[in-house]
Amino acid sequence: MIMKSVESIAVIGAGSWGTALAMVLADNGHDVRLWGHKPEQIDEINTHHTNQKYLPDITLPKNIIGHVSLGEAIEDAEVLVLAVPTKAIREVVNKIAVIRKDPMTIVHVSKGIEPNSLMRISEMIEEETPSHLLKSVVVLSGPSHAEEVSLRQPTTVTVSSKELEEAERIQDLFINQHFRVYTNPDIIGVEIGGALKNIIALAAGITDGLGYGDNAKAALITRGLAEIARLGVKMGASPLTFSGLTGIGDLIVTCTSVHSRNWRAGNLLGKGQNLQEVLDNMGMVVEGVRTTKAAHQLAEKYQVTMPITDVLYSVLFENVSAKDAVELLMARGKTHEMEDLTNLLGGQ
Ligand SMILES: NC(=O)C1=CN([C@@H]2O[C@H](COP(=O)(O)OP(=O)(O)OC[C@H]3O[C@@H](n4cnc5c(N)ncnc54)[C@H](O)[C@@H]3O)[C@@H](O)[C@H]2O)C=CC1
Numbered sequence: 525m526i527m528k529s530v531e532s533i534a535v536i537g538a539g540s541w542g543t544a545l546a547m548v549l550a551d552n553g554h555d556v557r558l559w560g561h562k563p564e565q566i567d568e569i570n571t572h573h574t575n576q577k578y579l580p581d582i583t584l585p586k587n588i589i590g591h592v593s594l595g596e597a598i599e600d601a602e603v604l605v606l607a608v609p610t611k612a613i614r615e616v617v618n619k620i621a622v623i624r625k626d627p628m629t630i631v632h633v634s635k636g637i638e639p640n641s642l643m644r645i646s647e648m649i650e651e652e653t654p655s656h657l658l659k660s661v662v663v664l665s666g667p668s669h670a671e672e673v674s675l676r677q678p679t680t681v682t683v684s685s686k687e688l689e690e691a692e693r694i695q696d697l698f699i700n701q702h703f704r705v706y707t708n709p710d711i712i713g714v715e716i717g718g719a720l721k722n723i724i725a726l727a728a729g730i731t732d733g734l735g736y737g738d739n740a741k742a743a744l745i746t747r748g749l750a751e752i753a754r755l756g757v758k759m760g761a762s763p764l765t766f767s768g769l770t771g772i773g774d775l776i777v778t779c780t781s782v783h784s785r786n787w788r789a790g791n792l793l794g795k796g797q798n799l800q801e802v803l804d805n806m807g808m809v810v811e812g813v814r815t816t817k818a819a820h821q822l823a824e825k826y827q828v829t830m831p832i833t834d835v836l837y838s839v840l841f842e843n844v845s846a847k848d849a850v851e852l853l854m855a856r857g858k859t860h861e862m863e864d865l866t867n868l869l870g871g872q
């Protein structure tokens with residue numbers, strides 16, 4: 525057993541991922557305050573040590589204490605783990621910045637890009653937090669369904685930050701025999717891979733819903749990776765990151781699992797439900813919908829070809845049918861698989 529120093533850590537957001545990560549930290553002996561904005565849910569966490577809506581039938585360690593008061597949750601906690609949907613990041617960070625007196629390290633675990641501003645989550649956090657309060661921002665990402673992490677099944681993730689020592693400190697807080705944590709200095713690649721895989725997971729759910737098979741799934745994963753990497757590299761990411769946990773790793777886990785909310789939403793779309801109906805019934809965040817909007821704008825801004833993102837955009841926001849979207853993708857003009865090869869052959 526690895527001996528660790530005990531820290532007070534506030535996990536902000538008591539949904540599936542915040543609760544599962546609070547369990548990892550509690551298993552490592554830390555004093556964990558789990559903040560949520562729904563009093564009845566926090567009451568359930570403190571009284572019954574469960575969070576049935578998000579992680580049914582899981583018993584939480586007793587050293588997770590639920591809080592509805594944000595001030596109490598973050599008091600004395602030098603590390604804050606932000607686990608709310610991308611849409612709520614600015615609002616929550618703003619509230620923290622008003623209350624907070626001392627510098628803090630913010631670890632974010634969300635997977636999205638903000639439409640219109642086209643900011644990654646670490647950039648939004650930096651924009652919303654006065655610099656004297658922000659020691660550093662770290663992202664934790666990778667192939668990790670909360671449902672499996674809460675069962676202490678083997679899981680691997682990556683942490684990244686502009687400051688390597690901070691990433692290593694967060695690696696130490698989370699790592700244990702079930703939850704292996706790597707570091708990667710490429711924060712752009714880590715955030716882009718984590719956010720954009722949700723677009724491909726929606727598309728994979730759609731092809732499954734339409735009744736297509738493993739060939740279509742493999743095509744989406746590999747060609748999806750190609751377009752994510754193409755954009756990521758233009759934005760300054762290392763191409764190597766996309767062959768790692770936060771690239772291909774997260775694509776595999778999200779495109780092939782019934783745990784994925786993005787895959788499940790896509791599956792219902794493929795079966796003929798409309799977007800609003802699907803989102804209303806999901807009860808949890810489906811990040812890929814907003815991220816499709818953002819990635820569509822990013823492709824335009826960076827002049828990058830992203831065919832899967834483009835057709836998914838037309839299904840989600842322009843009433844193109846899922847079946848027509850697949851036909852559009854398959855009927856595209858012929859091209860080389862490897863872009864370097866295209867360059868070698870004279871940029872065809
Ligand atoms: N569930 C998973 O397995 C994983 C999720 N993630 C990412 O973590 C982030 C959070 O996802 P989940 O926990 O799964 O979502 P969730 O839908 O299970 O829970 C979200 C939580 O945030 C709360 N929330 C929403 N808006 C809020 C606001 N304005 N103020 C305060 N709290 C608010 C909700 O009440 C809920 O407790 C997402 O970006 C997701 O992509 C990343 C890896 C794994």
Ligand SMILES: O=C(CO)COP(=O)(O)O
Pocket residue numbers: 635666667668669670722725774777778783784785786787809810811
């Ligand atoms: O990011 C995830 C697993 O790595 C979870 O994906 P979903 O948000 O689609 O459930």
